[in-house]
Amino acid sequence: MSDQPAPVSAAPAPASAVAPATGGPPGGKPEIAFDEFAKVDLRVARILRAENHPSADRLLRLQVDDGSGTARQICAGIKGHYTPEDLVGRSIIIVANLAPRKIRGEESRGMLLAASDLPKDAASAAGERRVILLRPEADIAPGSIVS
Numbered sequence: 001m002s003d004q005p006a007p008v009s010a011a012p013a014p015a016s017a018v019a020p021a022t023g024g025p026p027g028g029k030p031e032i033a034f035d036e037f038a039k040v041d042l043r044v045a046r047i048l049r050a051e052n053h054p055s056a057d058r059l060l061r062l063q064v065d066d067g068s069g070t071a072r073q074i075c076a077g078i079k080g081h082y083t084p085e086d087l088v089g090r091s092i093i094i095v096a097n098l099a100p101r102k103i104r105g106e107e108s109r110g111m112l113l114a115a116s117d118l119p120k121d122a123a124s125a126a127g128e129r130r131v132i133l134l135r136p137e138a139d140i141a142p143g144s145i146v147s
Contacts (some may be wrong), residue, residue, distance in 0.1 A: 007065055013140055043142075045065060045072070045094045046089065047063040060076055060078055061073065062075070066094065075106050075108035090135060091136050117129065
């Protein structure tokens with residue numbers, strides 16, 4: 001007999017333990033083709049100015065530098081999670097090619113990306129909702145491509 005332990009072989013995980021190739025987390029959105037996702041233009045932007053939206057309780061109106069040479073306005077539902085003073089100078093990630101949209105009378109030309117631990121409508125029933133802005137790990141120029 002040998003004093004060596006018997007070799008251990010990795011058994012494949014049972015089919016029920018392997019995540020399906022399609023789908024996503026419960027309550028997620030429908031699967032899209034890569035070609036559809038590839039249309040989204042994600043860019044780094046720096047917040048130049050932030051203020052309360054003049055006609056909405058939960059919105060902030062942001063002016064951002066997206067690297068184009070012209071400031072871009074984005075309206076974001078992050079009031080209550082961030083104050084305007086905390087945002088100025090921060091780099092964030094935006095969807096740069098989202099069609100402009102009027103939000104409470106103000107044009108919003110893009111969307112910032114943020115993570116949340118609860119859906120908007122579940123926040124009051126389940127407790128305090130956290131919203132965290134997505135941003136680059138290190139300083140990088142406005143307009144930089146996110147991929």
